[in-house]
Amino acid sequence: MKADQLELRPGQSVELLKELHILTREGKINQDSRRKLKQVYHLYQFIEKLLLELPQNGDRPTLADHGAGKSYLGFILYDLFCRPRGVGHIYGIETRGELVQRSRELAQRLGFERMSFLHLSAADAASSGELPEKIDIVTALHACDTATDDAIAFGLAKGAHFMVLVPCCQAEVAASLRQSKALSLARTPLAELWRHPLHTREMGSQLTNVLRCLYLEAMGYQVTVTELVGWEHSMKNELILARQTGQRKRSAAERLVAILEEFGIAELATTRFKLGSDSNL
16 A cells, blocks of 8 residues: 555655654555554544643643653654644653664654654653753653653653553552462452452552552542553553643542552552652642
8 A cells, every 4th residue: 555545644754654664665554554653643642632732832842752662652743743833842761772873863864853862761861951840741652560650750750731651561569469469368358359360460450550540640630541542453552641730639649548558569659659748638
């Protein structure tokens, strides 16, 4: 199928899609690339609406993409939103140095001047001088395990108006559940939900995202949870959208602490889900 037969978004650069190897040099696309492009486009629809709510002048709005990988999302956001408007700055944050360098070279070839690619972890990014003090939108698409939590912490530190998260490979809570399994089985029949190893992993994944949503609400965000794309495209399909309200919810903080205690993983309140001593909580 030729590129002009594809359902590309208006203004989409075919040359960019070729550089990202979504299209071949002949303008053809395989099924895997079509699925990848569909996912990115679907996520773009969510993010575009948020970008339009923000100031649009100079380097604003700012967006930081954690676990950027090859920066498909960042490049397409820039191509469709920032480039035609002449505004905004996108930061791709990635731990694999070769991917950072490749993205820098591609941005230079395409003349995407307001894109920066940083060889950093999500955990280190909040204290890095390479990023501005304020970031408008934080995204983390399939950032593995605790990298999603680090992206949330980054967003809180940067006062992000919005966070767009698609979690992946949530292992930390499952490990904590395994450690406390024997005690929990003696204490409550609910522990049967994670007695078997497969259930522990699935329960840990579900519980992690529930805790993340409560944490965001406790820290002053309105949270919506939906599907990114159909299950036939990806099993890591949960999309968490957080909008800053500035109103921290005491009830969410209380429920967060209660759930941690109920599941025997209260130690995460001092490591992963730090509520602080805010008087509103």
